[in-house]
Amino acid sequence: xxxxxxxxxxxxxxxxxxxxxxxxxxxxxxxxxxxxxxxxxxxxxxxxxxxxxxxxxxxxxxxxxxxxxxxxxxxxxxxxxxxxxxxxxxxxxxxxxxxxxxxxxxxxxxxxxxxxxxxxxxxxxxxxxxxxxxxxxxxxxxxxxxxxxxxxxxxxxxxxxxxxx
Amino acid sequence: xxxxxxxxxxxxxxxxxxxxxxxxxxxxxxxxxxxxxxxxxxxxxxxxxxxxxxxxxxxxxxxxxxxxxxxxxxxxxxxxxxxxxxxxxxxxxxxxxxxxxxxxxxxxxxxxxxxxxxxxxxxxxxxxxxxxxxxxxxxxxxxxxxxxxxxxxxxxxxxxxxxxx
Numbered sequence: 001x002x003x004x005x006x007x008x009x010x011x012x013x014x015x016x017x018x019x020x021x022x023x024x025x026x027x028x029x030x031x032x033x034x035x036x037x038x039x040x041x042x043x044x045x046x047x048x049x050x051x052x053x054x055x056x057x058x059x060x061x062x063x064x065x066x067x068x069x070x071x072x073x074x075x076x077x078x079x080x081x082x083x084x085x086x087x088x089x090x091x092x093x094x095x096x097x098x099x100x101x102x103x104x105x106x107x108x109x110x111x112x113x114x115x116x117x118x119x120x121x122x123x124x125x126x127x128x129x130x131x132x133x134x135x136x137x138x139x140x141x142x143x144x145x146x147x148x149x150x151x152x153x154x155x156x157x158x159x160x161x162x163x164x165x
Numbered sequence: 166x167x168x169x170x171x172x173x174x175x176x177x178x179x180x181x182x183x184x185x186x187x188x189x190x191x192x193x194x195x196x197x198x199x200x201x202x203x204x205x206x207x208x209x210x211x212x213x214x215x216x217x218x219x220x221x222x223x224x225x226x227x228x229x230x231x232x233x234x235x236x237x238x239x240x241x242x243x244x245x246x247x248x249x250x251x252x253x254x255x256x257x258x259x260x261x262x263x264x265x266x267x268x269x270x271x272x273x274x275x276x277x278x279x280x281x282x283x284x285x286x287x288x289x290x291x292x293x294x295x296x297x298x299x300x301x302x303x304x305x306x307x308x309x310x311x312x313x314x315x316x317x318x319x320x321x322x323x324x325x326x327x328x329x330x
Contacts, residue, residue: 051307142216
């Protein structure tokens with residue numbers, strides 16, 4: 001199929017310079033301060049965003065390379081199908097995090113609960129809207145039903161740093 | 166900044182062949198049947214996904230071209246900053262929908278609540294996990310606080326079809 005070209009619209013800054021020892025979800029990064037520097041010529045598009053408490057960030061897992069279709073996630077001890085995990089090494093390495101927005105100043109967004117590497121290239125910002133994004137009826141979470149809570153204390157190790165896993 | 170290359174991992178099929186008259190969110194597409202045909206060589210990555218009731222689809226708004234930083238959304242009568250909306254014409258036209266997963270058969274996923282155009286190129290599938298994706302404390306939704314419910318009955322018109330808006 002055809003390739004699709006995207007261009008970063010800004011950079012996410014976080015305290016995490018290394019892939020090891022990081023929180024693996026915003027749920028494990030409560031209170032972690034970060035900021036987004038948007039391309040200045042896009043700042044006009046941030047109008048009205050400050051009315052939203054949470055925003056969805058789509059970004060490139062820029063330190064990831066290649067993928068395996070079976071992965072052993074940080075939160076489990078057995079291999080799972082890649083698309084049933086949030087592992088960063090994916091055919092299209094796009095990350096998704098819902099973070100708290102605390103302020104918008106020109107082309108800079110101040111955010112909390114940041115779980116991404118410093119210097120992560122940002123692809124898109126969307127307002128988080130529970131009615132769109134948070135179904136509540138009949139939600140089942142498969143292998144994460146009992147494991148998702150581990151995201152609050154588990155930190156990353158080197159398993160997605162090496163390319164051969 | 167550098168460009169980033171992605172490649173579709175499959176195709177989303179839906180009943181919507183035209184951009185006008187479509188639901189604008191899964192909340193307005195309850196029960197709408199669709200399916201995903203994944204690239205066959207990626208099917209192994211679907212293992213364990215059937216334990217999840219809902220999945221997050223990231224896809225290309227393939228019928229969108231260009232963008233404006235101020236847009237009048239379907240659900241409002243005044244212009245809003247692009248990043249405070251879910252409009253399809255964006256610097257990186259990536260769409261996000263949380264849909265219901267009803268069955269996985271080989272490389273085909275059967276889904277419900279589909280709000281995308283037929284033949285939409287799929288970029289990624291992630292399991293929907295409320296603990297990761299659905300913050301509940303202190304959520305504010307800005308201009309969508311009173312307008313999001315309109316997503317359940319409003320249908321798209323031609324405003325994002327034309328390039329000059």
